[in-house]
Amino acid sequence: xxxxxxxxxxxxxxxxxxxxxxxxxxxxxxxxxxxxxxxxxxxxxxxxxxxxxxxxxxxxxxxxxxxxxxxxxxxxxxxxxxxxxxxxxxxxxxxxxxxxxxxxxxxxxxxxxxxxxxxxxxxxxxxxxxxxxxxxxxxxxxxxxxxxxxxxxxxxxxxxxxxxxxxxxxxxxxxxxxxxxxxxxxxxxxxxxxxxxxxxxxxxxxxxxxxxxxxxxxxxxxxxxx
Amino acid sequence: xxxxxxxxxxxxxxxxxxxxxxxxxxxxxxxxxxxxxxxxxxxxxxxxxxxxxxxxxxxxxxxxxxxxxxxxxxxxxxxxxxxxxxxxxxxxxxxxxxxxxxxxxxxxxxxxxxxxxxxxxxxxxxxxxxxxxxxxxxxxxxxxxxxxxxxxxxxxxxxxxxxxxxxxxxxxxxxxxxxxxxxxxxxxxxxxxxxxxxxxxxxxxxxxxxxxxxxxxxxxxxxxxx
Numbered sequence: 001x002x003x004x005x006x007x008x009x010x011x012x013x014x015x016x017x018x019x020x021x022x023x024x025x026x027x028x029x030x031x032x033x034x035x036x037x038x039x040x041x042x043x044x045x046x047x048x049x050x051x052x053x054x055x056x057x058x059x060x061x062x063x064x065x066x067x068x069x070x071x072x073x074x075x076x077x078x079x080x081x082x083x084x085x086x087x088x089x090x091x092x093x094x095x096x097x098x099x100x101x102x103x104x105x106x107x108x109x110x111x112x113x114x115x116x117x118x119x120x121x122x123x124x125x126x127x128x129x130x131x132x133x134x135x136x137x138x139x140x141x142x143x144x145x146x147x148x149x150x151x152x153x154x155x156x157x158x159x160x161x162x163x164x165x166x167x168x169x170x171x172x173x174x175x176x177x178x179x180x181x182x183x184x185x186x187x188x189x190x191x192x193x194x195x196x197x198x199x200x201x202x203x204x205x206x207x208x209x210x211x212x213x214x215x216x217x218x219x220x221x222x223x224x225x226x
Numbered sequence: 227x228x229x230x231x232x233x234x235x236x237x238x239x240x241x242x243x244x245x246x247x248x249x250x251x252x253x254x255x256x257x258x259x260x261x262x263x264x265x266x267x268x269x270x271x272x273x274x275x276x277x278x279x280x281x282x283x284x285x286x287x288x289x290x291x292x293x294x295x296x297x298x299x300x301x302x303x304x305x306x307x308x309x310x311x312x313x314x315x316x317x318x319x320x321x322x323x324x325x326x327x328x329x330x331x332x333x334x335x336x337x338x339x340x341x342x343x344x345x346x347x348x349x350x351x352x353x354x355x356x357x358x359x360x361x362x363x364x365x366x367x368x369x370x371x372x373x374x375x376x377x378x379x380x381x382x383x384x385x386x387x388x389x390x391x392x393x394x395x396x397x398x399x400x401x402x403x404x405x406x407x408x409x410x411x412x413x414x415x416x417x418x419x420x421x422x423x424x425x426x427x428x429x430x431x432x433x434x435x436x437x438x439x440x441x442x443x444x445x446x447x448x449x450x451x452x
Contacts, residue, residue: 015340018411085313085399
């Protein structure tokens with residue numbers, strides 16, 4: 001029988017989002033468990049697992065701590081009903097994250113430089129369509145104001161990618177895949193439009209961007225830039 | 227030979243992030259293509275594809291528009307070297323997005339109610355550890371201030387999930403998977419801690435949350451709540 005150590009609040013409330021992940025994952029596998037509530041001041045209950053935080057599970061001979069490692073353990077010990085779903089859906093998520101968060105944070109930082117590099121014949125089109133979106137056609141002024149605030153917001157938005165890239169060379173794992181190409185597209189958009197440096201050299205996203213520029217005989221690196 | 231219609235700026239610059247996705251995807255498959263630059267005012271060039279935007283590719287008998295559909299087309303027409311990488315890495319990305327963006331936006335809205343529901347014996351621990359993180363131990367005041375600004379920021383952070391859930395019932399596809407459990411954990415954290423309503427009824431995330439509460443005989447719905 002698996003034991004799950006679960007954070008407990010007053011009146012047996014169970015709030016921990018990470019413990020909920022573990023409970024969903026156990027249910028997904030159709031596994032039963034023995035519940036062991038742990039308060040913030042009862043860390044001695046999980047000391048045997050060399051853990052300071054819940055969830056911890058005890059499944060057979062050795063304990064597993066950390067919700068992610070628990071999910072991986074369950075998928076390898078109980079291979080029926082894989083937890084990780086079709087890769088296509090997840091790549092779709094990353095693409096939507098790029099469109100709905102990264103591009104949104106990036107566009108105000110680029111829009112003036114983008115406008116300056118649109119072919120003259122196309123500038124009226126850009127002015128009308130992007131002007132409507134931004135509520136102004138003073139793209140240089142809009143960009144200047146955005147840059148005054150700095151690129152911290154853009155860098156904050158990259159946090160999920162940063163965390164993944166601390167652990168593995170590409171968003172898709174050991175090899176690049178569509179998730180990488182989605183975020184790579186955003187960086188090439190910026191690179192072609194503006195000399196503005198978006199990343200600090202010690203940011204884990206920085207060496208990944210270098211790898212993306214090198215891919216396919218340096219296709220991205222060779223692109224005509226700002 | 228595949229033709230790729232690619233957005234062009236001055237001096238043959240190619241900025242479009244979506245066209246870059248298509249170029250990376252073509253290279254990933256080892257496919258060559260004929261390049262067809264398209265300015266903003268040359269939409270007639272892609273009219274044959276019933277598209278208003280690039281990228282468009284023309285591969286054999288029929289055109290394919292939209293960078294996502296192009297990726298799917300390439301993966302189905304050229305199954306070698308799949309574009310979508312191991313599902314595990316992508317689920318990891320979603321988990322990191324929940325930790326590094328969703329939880330971050332949610333915590334200030336909950337922290338006062340969370341504190342009130344910690345077991346009295348554990349409250350000093352919560353006060354010290356979370357106080358350090360927030361720079362204050364006035365959790366009620368911190369929460370009130372966060373709620374004054376409203377939940378719009380939290381809802382904006384959910385945008386990538388919202389876009390996926392407009393297209394399919396779960397983040398993992400037709401069936402729930404670990405990506406869903408990660409985001410589900412965040413909503414259960416909130417549900418157990420506070421009666422604050424986080425979602426508008428017409429938000430596509432709303433029916434997904436209902437489905438998550440119903441999963442596994444209503445495990446989440448039955449949890450003791452605020």
